[in-house]
Amino acid sequence: MxxxxxxxxxxxxxxxxxxxxxxxxxxxxxxxxxxxxxxxxxxYGLTQPQYNVLRILRGEGKPLPCLEIASRLITMVPAITSLIDKLEKRELVERKRCSKDRRVWYVSLRPEGGKLLKKMDKPVAELHAELCRGLTAKECRQLAELMEKARSVHPAKAELE
CATH class of the missing domain: 1.10.20 (Histone, subunit A)
Structure with missing residues (x-):
């Protein structure tokens, strides 16, 4: 094999x-x-972690604290702040300080970020299909289950830090 x-x-x-x-x-x-x-x-002028931040915010549908976003990323990134800075500079996200804890910043998806994701939905889905082209739906499920099983015996990335 x-x-x-x-x-x-x-x-x-x-x-x-x-x-x-x-x-x-x-x-x-x-x-x-x-x-x-x-x-x-x-x-689309994005990196994988930037896309992932936008996807997380869209999926949640409400503002999230920066550290919550960082904990949900697919890949570890060293600096969530600079990642958010770049997205904010492009006006794809907006950051607001928490009124109860001034150390916490909440990030929300701006309309431009939502529009960009909408444009990307079809190409991303097509790439998913292309990358799994040699596998049946059943094999894709089995692969996902096997990878989940392999990950389950290892600490979550937050525990490694």
Whole structure:
């Protein structure tokens, strides 16, 4: 099964274990998928984490504290503040200080951010379909379940910090 990956990587020896083959395969696939998403997001002037912030805000439908947004991101980012700064500069989000705790800032999606996401919905869905083209719906569900199972035995990213 991993022979194709070994050839792709021009590996002279076989993988040391099935676990190594699985992890390297996941990393290689993640790299390919990240590259494809980066290309798509670049067309709209966004990075993957910026898109993710907008998506989180749209899904929630109400302002969220910066740290709450950071905890929901798909990938870890070192500085949520600079990420929000860039989106705010483009007038895609708006930030307001909490009246009860002045250390907390709430971020909300502005109409321009919503419009940008709306424009991106179809291309993003098409990319999801393209990236899963070789898999049936059942295989996609199985893959999602297996990845969830693999993640479940590891601490959440917030616990690693």
């Amino acid at each position: 991993a022979q194709k990956l070994e050839q792709e990587l021009k590996k002279k020896k076989i993988f040391d274990s099935v676990q190594q083959a699985a992890v390297v395969g996941l990393l290689r696939t993640n790299d390919l998928f990240q590259y494809r998403f980066a290309q798509l997001f670049r067309e």
